[in-house]
Amino acid sequence: MVGLLFLLSLAVFFLFNLLPFDPARLTCGKVCTPQLLEQNRHRLGLDLPPWDQYLAFVRGIFFGRIYAPDQPFPIVCHAPCLGYSFLRHAEVTTLIARALPVTLWLTLGGFIVWITFGVVGGIVAALRRGRWQDRVLMTVALFGYSMPSFFIGLLLIFFVILQLQWLPFPSASAVQAGPFANPVKFFQTMILPWLVIAILNAAFYVRLTRNQVLETFGEDYVRTARAKGLPERTVVVKHALRAGLTPIVTAAGLDIAYLMGGAIITESIFSLPGMGSLSVNAVTNYDLPLITGVVLVAGIFIIAMNLIVDLLYGFLDPRVRIG
Amino acid sequence: MSTVHAAKGVSSGATEVPERPFLSVENLSVKFPTEDGLVQAVDGVSLTIEQGKTLAIVGESGSGKSVTAQAIMGLIDRRTARMSGQVWLDGQELMGLPMPDLQAIRGSQIAMIFQDPMSSLHPFYRIGDQIIEAIRVHRSVSKKQARKETIDMLRRVGIPAVERRVDDFPHQLSGGMRQRVMIAMALINSPRLLIADEPTTALDVTVQAQIMELIASIQDEFKITVILITHDLGVVADVADEVAVMYGGRVVERATTAALYLKPEMPYTLGLLSSIPRMDKEMDRLDPIPGNPPSPINLPKGCVFQPRCAYWERVPDDLCKTTRPELLATVPDHMVRCHLEPEVRREISASVLSVLSGGRS
Ligand SMILES: Nc1ncnc2c1ncn2[C@@H]1O[C@H](COP(=O)(O)OP(=O)(O)OP(=O)(O)O)[C@@H](O)[C@H]1O
């Protein structure tokens, strides 16, 4: 785990800092004399050899960091310092800390909606396999699965906000303030993004859940459950689904992890200032410290969710637990 | 509908319809449409058992034993299989029952033990909880009471250190122990009919005898009616009152256990008897029946056993190749499905049996 994080930081740092861009050049401005460039390079710590730059970066994460302390107006970057965005004149950590809750709410709400619809829909499809309920669900799922998110998003904005005016325009500040400051505005803003994320994912989870249930239907212990006289609902949920839950949990864990790195398209369409918007911004402006920070945080989420999923396996499957 | 029935009843004579035996399977057919064709798993099977008796169903792999058993319990998916016939349990017809009524009967009136105890218990739930669940679907008792009953029953089927074992997961138990758990689960609601589908096939030889003993003692103790499915005629003699031999999805011979061992008539039964291992005889190799069971998709047109039968040429007009024999009484309580004349069958049977018994004595 720790080793993995170390490798991740190494990879991310060198990947983005050995690119053929000169960050000093980018922050130098229009009239850039060689002197100014050199001075900039020193301020950014870019005059150090790459390995030292990396060490400074890692040290910054734990102890904070001061850029160019020998200069007037040194820049202080507090621990955990993921770097300093000279383009935005802000600490990367601060930028991420501002964007992360937005993405967190987006992911959390979307997840609740999609897992509910996905699993319930999958169970219904499995229970009514071969009948019209199953066919309708699978067709809808196929549509949801194959529709691009920007299309669903724009469709929703067009109809729900512009045409029908059921909802006001999304409010970035309401989202940043969180659900407790102004719950009504928060939910009004988040409902459509949640739906977009949910439609995309639920479609996959309907199919996954249905397949898992139908697959375990062939198992002997499901036949035992029926032979006990359990109602079909219990057979499906408590016995068949329970046994096929592992792949669903795995998929959910990874999907959450990916979303925590930023739902780029959804966030852009609804102008939500989350991790997705932040990374788009960083990339289009060649803001290397910011890119490094965002990718590192996204990677941390993926590693962490993998760990959580592994722990859940033990919780789900007693054979893993006791060995 | 009922008037038609009544009219038929009158026209067929004034004699009273005899009461149905405790369990009566009448003309049961189960067919599975598959991509390769229609699988005729069970075709026109009729069986009866009196209360408290044990019926053994014997036959090679694929002869339709499990499908018959599962059809009796309503475990065949009605959506994918084509089923016809009737199953009467104590005066109630089961095949036509709506699902909820059937569920009320499963596990309370009819219980089943399966071939593979390794996979028949849910791997994610504690064995005690799985039995408690079986209690509480059918009876509204407290969890505490159900647990007490569970522990008592587990002890009765011979699980050691029950208080500790009750909270084990299936993978922590041996195959024999798991089958005991399955038996405890089957018995927990005092069912009236127990179907044991090859309960020992998947177990070690030493454990097999123990489980068979347990089933026999349960039969004594609970006065339960038992259908014992097996492909091993050897285990049948000790426990069964009657035997039905199945081949190619149908019953080919049905008799009391004694009659089946001493006076078998159907050539297939003779073949089965010849392949029982005998401790008392020093035979190098048993005589397994030559050939393979028929494919349930392409059953022979005539007698389903004809391709493997050594005697079909003794029936005139190639009848065995063209016409399905009926299951007919040869003597009272002994039904045989074979075109051979009864005298010829008995002659063949006598000579085969004398060879089997060594021909020395
Ligand atoms: N769901 C199904 N779909 C298609 N064919 C099936 C299905 N269930 C059983 N069969 C077929 O029906 C035939 C009878 O199967 P069954 O399980 O009753 O045999 P069996 O006598 O119990 O054999 P074994 O000793 O191997 O358990 C087999 O050929 C089997 O392949």
Ligand code: SF4
């Ligand atoms: S009917 Fe003919 S083929 Fe079938 S068992 Fe009898 S003799 Fe053999």
Ligand SMILES: [Mg+2]
């Ligand atoms: Mg079987």
